[in-house]
Amino acid sequence: MFEIFGIPSNALFSQLLIGLINGSFYALLSLGLAVIFGMLNIINFTHGAQYMMGAFMAFFLLQYAGLSYWWALIVAPVVVGLFGMIIERTMLQWLYKLDHLYGLLLTFGLALIIEGVFRNYFGSSGLPYAMPDSLRGGQNLGFMFLPNYRAWVVVASLVVCLGTWFVIERTRLGAYLRAATENPTLVRAFGINVPRMITLTYGFGVGLAALAGVMAAPIYNVSPQMGSDLIIVVFAVVVIGGMGSIMGAIVTGFGLGVIEGLTKVFFPEASNTVIFVIMAIVLLIRPAGLFGRTA
């Protein structure tokens, strides 16, 4: 074994990997928030609860329907996304013309209600979710041991994030989304059903959160507060990256995960706060975020 800056390479690489894993979740979640904010102008504080619902959905599917992890990866985002679309149609759509604060309060309230309901039925201790057999074990890379499941999470998250980026920035559908973000009235006057597009966008953003929840289930326990623990950090990530920037959300998500991991190696005392310190610095120097456009 060799050492880097006096740190055993093994420790360094395994913290890097943990950073990448956390970064995968930060990226998926902040990407969903960015997509939703771009289209709906709403800061979706329910995001953490929807992530938690995705994990619970995976648990239910396995427990009561015998549907495996692989099914859950598809079914949970669809079901939780549909649930989000109902929220959008019945509640959020009335808030678009109002100040951000209203959307924030409503979605925050919804998050508290959803978490409360889950805590009521499932307690707060957490439920175990078994890793799919095909992803057990790992590879010995020589300089470190790489668990298969963790490798899968990083790769899957990267693929989903970059796929989303591609659709939004490089396709006709994405052009509709970008245009409707800029001037929804005119896009609608061209014959595009913008309200329906908004509903679907919200459903998609929520589905991303649920997908992250499914992927998290085998790593962390499935518990009602798993979302609220994570979402605070994710909001810091979004502030650092800049609201509404797709690539910004992805790069910042992975980047901050890695920085957090490295901090754990070199300066463990700061590992829980480093993201917030960076957030404070970014807010002072570039209030719109690293990738944000100043209006």
Add this chain to the structure above:
Amino acid sequence: MLDVPSAPLLAVEGLHAWYGESHILHGASFEVRAGEVVTLLGRNGAGKTTTLKSIMGIVGQRKGSVRFEGRELIGLSSNAIARGGIAFCPEERGIFASLDVEENLFLPPEVKPGGLKTDSIFTLFPNIKERLRSQGTKLSGGEQQMLAIGRILRTGARLLLLDEPTEGLAPVIIQQIGHTIRTLKEQGFTILLVEQNFRFASTVADRYYVMEHGRIIDAFANSELDANLEKLHEYLGV
């Protein structure tokens, strides 16, 4: 000229419109027949833009009647109105900054068969073809106007609502836009044009309506323009 009485393509009757509490249109009535270029004249603030937006269904609230091909549009959503075959080119042009020129050009979906082919649009506006990869808002004002008109020609809409397409543009570009409007008319498009520049309008229009305080206060044909010049100067305050 033959004057065959036919049902108008667009018939606006007793149109009222509001932005929030402010009542802007007070019972405007006029009509546009298929194949015509009709110009809506009037001073700043008369309600011309609001009239076009009311036809498109993008003002706060409207009342009265707007019939297109005999179908009532009041109460329809603006996407449904566009799908019926009406296309709108807004006064501020509405080029999207987050889209490149090509994406801007192909943004409006086809609503009817028979729109202009991309090549014909490039023939009308060769500048656009040179700049497909540029960011939409990096184009000059004239090029943005051409893009704003060009993108609605693809859609198959037969009624075009053009809001002051010559505003703030250089004379050569105004000429090019005049040429475009005449070409479109030859191809059978029907155009409702809003203008303050009646010298320009006189090179393309069949008929005029004059709007003041949200009402139509006068109407005449292009052949009657000279006889109405004095009145027009008064209406427009030029």
